Amino acid sequence: MLISATFVKISRLVSEALHKMDGKYLEITGSHVTARVLQTCVKWCSQSERDAIFEALQPDLLILSRKKYAVFLVKKLIKLATKKQFEWFISTLHGCVAKLLRHTIGASVVDCAYQRATQPQKRRVLLELYSTELQLFTDLTAQKTHSLLETISNLGLQKSSVLQYMTTVIHPILEKGIVEYPIVHTALLEYFTIADKTSASDVIRQLIPLLTQGSSIIDGDEPSAPELQNKMKAKKKRLPEPLLVQIMNTREGLKIGISCLKHGSVKDRKKIIKSLKGHIMKLALSDYGCILLISILSIVDDTKLVTKVVIQELAKHLKQLIFDKNGRRPLLQLLHPLCSSYLPPADLACLNYRVPSLISKDEAPESTTEVITENRVDVATNKEQDGSEGMHSANDSKKDPLQRRKELLMKSELAEALIQTCVENVGELLRTNFGKDVLQEIAVGGKDSVLEGMTDRIHSLHNAIASDAARPKTEDTEHAFDNYHSSRVIRKLVLESPAFAAILWKEALEGKCETWADGHRYL
Template sequence: MAAKEQLGQSKKRKRDSHPPEGGKKPPKNLTAKGSGKPSKTGESKPFKPNKSDAVTKKKVPETHRERRLAAKEMAEARKKKRKPHYSLEKELALLWEKMRRTNIGKEEKSKLITEALRKMNGKILEIASSHVSARVLQTCIKYCSQAERDVVFEELKPHLLILARKKYAVHLVKKLLDNATKKQLEWFISSLHGHVASLLRHTVGSAVVEHAFQLGNASQKQGLLMELYSTELQLFKDLTRTNASRLVDVISKLGLQKTSVLQHMSSVIEPLLDKGILDYSIVHTALVEYFTIADKTSAADVIQQLSPLLVQETVMDEDQQFPASQLLKNKKRKRTKMLVPLLVRMMRTKDGLKVGVLCIKHGSAKERKKIVKGMKDHVRKMALDQYGSLLLICILSVVDDTKLVTKIVIRELQTAMKELILDRNGRRPILELLHPRSPRYLNPDDLACLNLTVPSLCSQSDGADGSVNLDLNKEMDSSEVMMTDKNESESLSNEQHSIPGSKKDPSVRRRELLVDSGLAETIIESCIENVAELLRSNFGREVLYEVAVGGTDGILTSLTERVGALHESIASIASLPRKNESEEEHVFENFHSSRTIRKLILDCPTFAATLWRTALEGKCEVWAQGHSCKIVSAYLESSDPQVKEMAKSELQPLEDRGILKHPVSIHKQAKKG
């Protein structure tokens, strides 16, 4: 009970019951110290508060300005307690505002940078993780001397992998790599050994791996890639030093087990697909190599996971369209952010194009439909891109839903027809419909990308490369072999071979996209309106030629009248008199237009007759000398007998008199000389 009473007692301080020294109790009539009550025996004393016990009251801010200043002081006090280097960060911010001005001299800027680096000496690791001071350090690294940069690199050297995972410090690491020497870059790439897969899975750290991959040479890139292939290559650094670049060659050369490599790569790729980390070139290369060894189930699962990710729109900085090696060349370009589908971002690399081609070829009809819909409002941008134009060619030659392709792709191409015809890359989707898979417009690498397939997903009838498959077990005589090779080459050039995942006849698909959609009429009208410019253009003249000859296989036969109008337009320009040297070159004397007209005379008898009747009949002697003689002599070289007979009566006397020289004789004289 006593204990309970003690616990329940009040916490008020009790008066001391013990008497003071001397044995006497204090008189009851005395007041307590500091009280203002008078005693019974004496008079009242004035109140004198003790200074040590007095509580000073803060002045309450009354005006809006006083409240704002008070809040600012409170925020400053909190920041000083929370940030150990807050005062230093304020000083660095002031220096940064001075050094980043455009009207400052080099000497003054170098002094400010040296002062900032002196203040940061010994504290660079803590400063690198700060939102503001990390930017100051980036500016210093960009403009400081190499000796100062080396000092910073050496101080951060043991901590670069840690900084690569931090939100603000990652930009500093990338800036260090941009300005690093060969030895420093080589050291950093070697330090990534064993951490490439884990960093790629990290949302922030993956950007550093990609940056190092872009800046490294071929052997360094191969070393980074090797870690993604197998556990042995990740553990033993010496194994990555091999000359083999393809994964199939690495497996055979090092004697690796294909199943273990496939299992390891699946464990690396699946987290990347789950997190959507797919816009890096190192990931694109790893995916392409994975498809070369993947079995049917694994390859189909990855493509099924990839297809919905390709159409997801993400915010992209415009600088991300360029590799790290080109960023320093475009310092003054204004940065803009935009929403771009992942598929468009992947077109920055050749391996990204290959991944897109494989997803379109081996994806289901629904997946293709999603991919085409996701390209809406980005078709023009892709058509003007080196790899994006090839992906459009793949879509035009693979997707069977021509109504959807017409609605999304063709309609957007029609709105920028002139720009596309005159562009190096933009003309390629148009030329693909006019003359499919022509080696004249597509180089061997482009054709290899378009013919790429996943070996495990190709049926035996399709072949591994999408071409006609030959039965090697069947015995054939020499004539059958020659006929097979001839048919194979014709099928490749005319795109009559079967395409994986497509059921529609290629010629039917091509007609629906080019003629039935109205695209052909738009192309012809654009050629007629800009005929003079296209003739003199290096790229536009190729589209003009294909339209003027009616396209391959006579696909523009139904538009013969409009093609005839184009012939008349070319002939009317050619009929103009020769101009002075100060004026624009005549189409018969221009380098590009003269060769295009000559080729049209040889390949299109209808055009040859129109041009002769409008521009050359009775005027051949004027154009029989100089650069234009090749056009006149083309009538004598034509394989069409009617064209030869039409011009023979006028050209034969010129040739006999030596005014017109036959190109064959000119070539023989050049050989003798």
């Protein structure tokens, strides 16, 4: 009742405020304070009142999209618009998408609309960035996919003219540093599919400094060039993280990050890694950030730098990482690279993503197939049914992959810390869905015996697992042989590690076989 009464009171106050503002909406949007008041009213008012505001501002929405105070009101109206109103707004963007994306304020409005849009609406917005012909003849763009290569093929466009037009669209966006939006990432990825080596390299070279610094979005009118630089510097000082971390919330952003990592120079890679210092855990625990870390661990030859920036930070939070769905993946990559049991096909496809024109001749036949297939749907269908690793690997470095893994695990003492963490938490790890994977990989010594030389420490882990299995049944904790996860881990370890099988027999099974013979989870 209290909530209902409060809502009624708010609705009454909002209606009174809107009545007083009626006919003055456009004037109100020009003030910082009054614009916020109107924005709040739009949030809490009734649908009929919101429709009236939208209708009153409808002719000026594109102009307001470039104003430093009104832009927030426009985005609120877009998010709360009816389907009919939103379709009208998408239609008004026709011919203005590229121009707005070059505006440091207007770009956020385009991206806001793009993220709410349906797939056909997204296609209409993106096609404006591809070619002038597509802006003039919108009826020719009816197709099931917005893939640029298929659009060029289906409509018979000249690839060179599309490339030239997209270059004139993309470079001004990059020059202003407006690269944090998913619509820009999608456009860049499509540009890479048709770009020649020089064009693609130029874009990569422009992207890396932007991604390793803060956002360049400015809450203000379009400034002049000197004023822009001063405001960008002031803004960056307040930003807690580089743009590369911020864009790791979409698969497109991940691909942009991997593109810069793979096709950048050795100096560029160092710059990228150093920019991530202090943000490794945030990346490790996110859906796409963990894939970026996997890519770093897989291709960067400077293992000393990777150890200093990445491994050392991961080592401080091993228990949290091991039990986390995403956090365990960088660790599993070192223990068992590119295993499809831990990385779904879509993630494997991202790890194998390359810009077509920047692929070396030796990799061209294989990688070109990957890129073309992935543009249609997430690939990496090389996943094997038995859960083994994918057929492809990152070949963007000179160091032997096994040597790199050993340096990152052994020289950094990460392996020792991992084993100790597993020994201390063996019971909990055995019985959890995510924790058991790291435990199992360490217990068998990792792929290709990467933990060779740590036999004694691995045996201590075997003893800890066997000791847990040897405990009598209690009502408090499900026995290791009865638990769904632990019983399967123990079975795999018996099959893959004779040393563990011998310890398990001696500690937990010898003389007790009859007790477990009738169990439904028998070994």
